[in-house]
Amino acid sequence: MSGLLGRLGSWCARHGKAVLALWVAVAVLLTAGSLLFPGPVNNDVAIPGTDAQRAHDLMREGFGPGYDTGGTVQMVLYSPDGPLTVQSRKNAVQRAMDEIRALPNVTEVQTPYRTGGLASSLQIGLITVKLQGHDTDKVAEISRQVSDAAAPVRAAGIEAVPAVASTPADKEIKTGTSEIIGVLCALLVLLFAFGTVVAAMIPIFTALVSIATGLGLISLLGHLVDVPKQASIMATMIGLGVGIDYALFLLSRHRGLLASGVPVHEAVRRVVASSGGAVVFAGGTVIIALSALMLAGFPMLQTLGWITGISVVCAVVTAVTLVPALLGLLGHRVNALRLPFAGGRKGGHGxxxxxxxxxxxxxxxxxxxxxxxxxxxxxxxxxxxxxxxxxxxxYAEKGTDARRAYELLEAGFGPGFNGPLIVVASLDVKVPDPESEPAVLKELKRKVTAVDGVAHVADPVLNDAGTAVLVQAIPDYGPGDPRALDVVEGVRAIRLDGAELHVGGQVAGMADANARMAERTPIVMAVVVALSAVLLLLAFRSPVVAIKAAVMNLVSLxxxxxxxxxxxxxxxxxxxxxxxxxxxxxxxxxxxxxxxxxxxxxxxxxxxxxxxxxxxxxxxxxxxxxxxxxxxxxxxxxxxxxxxxxxxxxxxxxxxxxxxxxxxxxxxxxxxxxxxxxxxxxxxxxxxxxxxxxxxxxxxxxxxxxxxxxxxxxxxxxxxxSVEGHDEEEETPAEEPRGRLVGAGLR
CATH class of the missing domain: 1.20.1640 (Multidrug efflux transporter AcrB transmembrane fold)
Structure with missing residues (x-):
């Protein structure tokens, strides 16, 4: 591997302008493409094979997108100066509802003056908007339009806050200030480490090119796969850190060789052949560890793992191609613009x-x-x-719509209103008359109400086909309270003759996620540790080193x-x-x-x-x-x-x-x-x-x-x-001690 990397580094150094131009063009084109055609994000936390997922699927099949949480937008109303039932405020609410009904893709607007739509204080209400279809892009756009359409209630002194807890697809975590702070801090460290402005800028530049390329790819991939909203931020965090580090390792070695009198292009070849191999190996271990998340049984986590790995791949590739190109172009000018009292010994080896x-x-x-x-x-x-x-x-940031809506709903309807349980039951026998109220519906509501920790149970809803029934249960506890998980288990323990129950919703999904993580975590950990130990064994040909390294990594964790x-x-x-x-x-x-x-x-x-x-x-x-x-x-x-x-x-x-x-x-x-x-x-x-x-x-x-x-x-x-090939500048190895202490992997 060292020979191949050495030839690659030498070629890039000799064709520095072409390599630099190619990388800049790729980064610019991918960035422009992601800005012009941004891919959607989707934080779908569905876990196939779980009870919550079966409840979700049954609800979609039996009741359609109108009852699916992904097909609704909610608007929380709060009147600080008095009840919402005052006629002037009711008129303002009605005007807002009329404007919302006129929006595209809106199939139904439920008034806050319905049963369960107003809090006991009469100052907090909830408008529920049902949408046509299940297009997450439309949900995100409609939620903004619904908020704009609430202007009449705001004019009447009523606070109107969109609560789009129904779908997280409208909120991608944006990058910006933190990246700038991180880059500036890294630049400061590099200036002190190298003592020259030019040397310090090389890792920063290559990392930025790597990040721009990776984020562009991730954004465009959003058109093909479901990309979690955390993907861009995780890719930036990891990619920025390893991108600067990998370039730093190569640059430090290169400056040392230049200081010892090695010609520029020969120094680049040796650096990429030796330290470049360590970079490839180190990046490979990160990618292997992230790839092991495919065994987690959690689609969002699986996608987050391999998408984050894209940023690591970009960091490795730029390190072994773009860095040599820059070093070849700069030559000895890599030590230009030296700073006083920084950089230690010449060559960066203090x-x-x-x-x-x-x-x-x-x-x-x-x-x-x-x-x-x-x-x-x-x-x-x-x-x-x-x-x-x-x-x-x-726990969201104060002042955001998500946090404010959560607070209002908890104050008006109780903590469990932010994490309702969706109980869906498939009936063994079809109900011939949907207008009737068969005994199974009454029995279902009675048993759910009797579960310890359930504060309120809505009336059961029978689907048009008479084959499924849906009940919404409000727990006494918020979704972040561990006791809410006990309520889920209590409802799931219900046995009802003639029906098969499934429980969905945010809290039920978390209960299933906890169970899946407890089941799969030992498997993922064992695979990561074993594969990493095998790679170290191949690289250093020492079982002791491989096992010890894996244990040390676990200690830092x-x-x-x-x-x-x-x-x-x-x-x-x-x-x-x-x-x-x-x-x-x-x-x-x-x-x-x-x-x-x-x-x-x-x-x-x-x-x-x-x-x-x-x-x-x-x-x-x-x-x-x-x-x-x-x-x-x-x-x-x-x-x-x-x-x-x-x-x-x-x-x-x-x-x-x-x-x-x-x-x-x-x-x-x-x-x-x-x-x-x-x-x-x-x-x-x-x-x-x-x-x-x-x-x-x-x-x-x-x-x-x-x-x-x-x-x-x-x-x-x-x-x-070979992880780090034997360079010409190395001394002749000493004769190996007896006992088969093998070092061929590093020679």
Whole structure:
């Protein structure tokens, strides 16, 4: 692989203008295409084979899109100056309803003055608009038109807030300020790391080209597949971090070769042949980890995984093609515009501090190991208290329509109104007269009403064919309350002669998601760990190194989950990351600063896949440096110290950049993005400091020759895969110690 990459890098360096022009053209065309023909987003959380999905399908088949939550738009009305029943306000509401009826695709407008449409205070009401068909694009557009048509009620002093909880397809998470902050922070780190403006701009430029290409592809893919609304933000977070890091690794090595007198094009060839292989391997592990989400049994999570992987592919490809092209074009001007008091030693190798740390760790491995275990144990312990739940609109940013509508509905109709249960029953015997009220309907309502935690049950609705019945049940608890899941199980436990019950709705879907995640998470984790260990085994030809690396990655994940639990499940700092207190809490200082936030059940699994892949980046670069040093002189502890010393600066700079990018995204108003930002930032910080700086070197020093031991039978069957090829500038390797300590994979 190193030979092929070396030839690719050399070609790109010699044809730098053509490669640069091609990448810029691709990025511009894809960006323009995504702006002119933006693909729709759809956060469909359907999980095939679950009870909630069967309820949804039965409702669609038996009652049509008019009863489907995807075919309705709701408008919440609030009259702060008095009841909505005052005639002048009723007239304003009627005028607004008339304007809404005139909108295209509207089939029915239900008045707030119907039974159940007004709150007991008479100040909060609900207009329900039923739409024709199930086109999510139309739902998004109609919701905006409905809001505009509510002008008459606003003129009468009535607040009108659209509540489009029925479909999340109208809200794509937009990118902007956080990316700018992340890029600026990364640029600052790069300026201090390299000490020259030109060198610092290369990773930034290549990352921006990579992100523009990836986001353009993702947007256009929205015309072919259902793209989750989180796709663009996740792709940007991961793509920006790895894109800058991969370019940083290559550039750091290139400047070192230039400083030692190697010609420009030869330096580029060596860099891409050696460090380029590590980049490809590191990116491949991220993609493999994300691809394992295909086994999660959760379509949205599956799509989110492989779409996020597109940004990683773009980062790898730009690193091994665009970066060499820029280096070939710039030549020695890569060190132009030098800044005073920055950049350390010429060539970017100021690693004396890390060398001293490596020597210190190698001399005291047991003490360092004990210290690392204590620190990581303390960071991981809170993960045992992680609380999963539904991250509903009650945690949305204050001032948004989603948050305001949630608050009004809870105040007027109770917390469970924001998460109703949809009970759908298929009847064994067709009801001949839809106008009649057979006993099975009365019995269904009675049994649902009797379930503990059910606040209200609407009258059953029989479909026109007389083959299915629908009942809406309002729980006592909001969708984010764990007790709402118990209500779902209680309703599902109902047995009714002559009917088969299924329960749908947001809370029921969350209950099914929790069950599916609990079932599939061990499988996904086992596959990711096993495949990553196999790749490391192929690369380093050492079972000990492969197993140890997989365990180390799991340790950093534990620290990330511990941080998530502290901030969100225990509430120690939820306000510090910009979360607003949930609906219904008092306004005291303590509750404004310390309040718990549920973590959606799919987030830990998504974080696991992303973080496991990202953690492998630093593991690969550290291990390759240690291995090359070991091959030169055969002294394991000295190799550990030299490996940490040679990679410490670049790994630290890369980690600082990635942490800066992830922390910048914590400023995003979306709670899900905040959770991801906290988890990713903490994991990378811990991984690059405690794990790679203390734990990995100490364990490698203690294992000694076992680090590179490989059974003869295994060595014979393993293919010869090189992560970082042997360069001409490397010294002749020392004679291998006896005992079959194989290093062919790195030669």
């Amino acid at each position: 690693a004396s501090g890390w060398s001293a740390l490596g020597t210190w760790v190698a001399r005291r491995p047991w003490r360092v190991l004990a210290l690392s275990v204590v620190i990581l144990g303390a960071l991981t312990a809170p993960a045992l208290g992680m609380k999963l739940g539904t991250l509903d609109d009650g 534990g620290a990330a989950f511990g941080a998530l639990s502290l901030v969100f499940s225990f509430g120690l700092g939820s306000a510090l990351v910009g979360m607003d207190p949930p609906v219904g809490v008092d306004d005291s200082f303590l509750t404004a600063v310390f309040f718990t936030v549920p973590i959606d059940s799919y987030i830990p699994l998504m974080l696991f896949a992303v973080l496991f892949g990202l953690s492998m980046d630093y593991e690969v670069f550290l291990l390759t440096a240690v291995r090359q040093a070991y091959l030169r002189h055969g002294d394991n502890r000295r190799a550990v110290a030299e490996g940490l010393g040679s990679t410490g600066r670049v790994i630290t700079s890369a980690a600082l950049i990635m942490v800066a990018v992830f922390v910048a995204f914590i400023a995003y108003p979306d709670p899900m993005v905040k959770i991801f930002g906290v988890g990713l930032a903490v994991a990378v910080a811990v991984d690059a400091t405690v794990i790679r700086g203390l734990l990995v070197p100490s364990t490698m020093a203690l294992l000694g020759r076992l680090n590179w031991w490989c059974p003869r039978w295994l060595d014979r069957i393993l293919p010869n895969l």
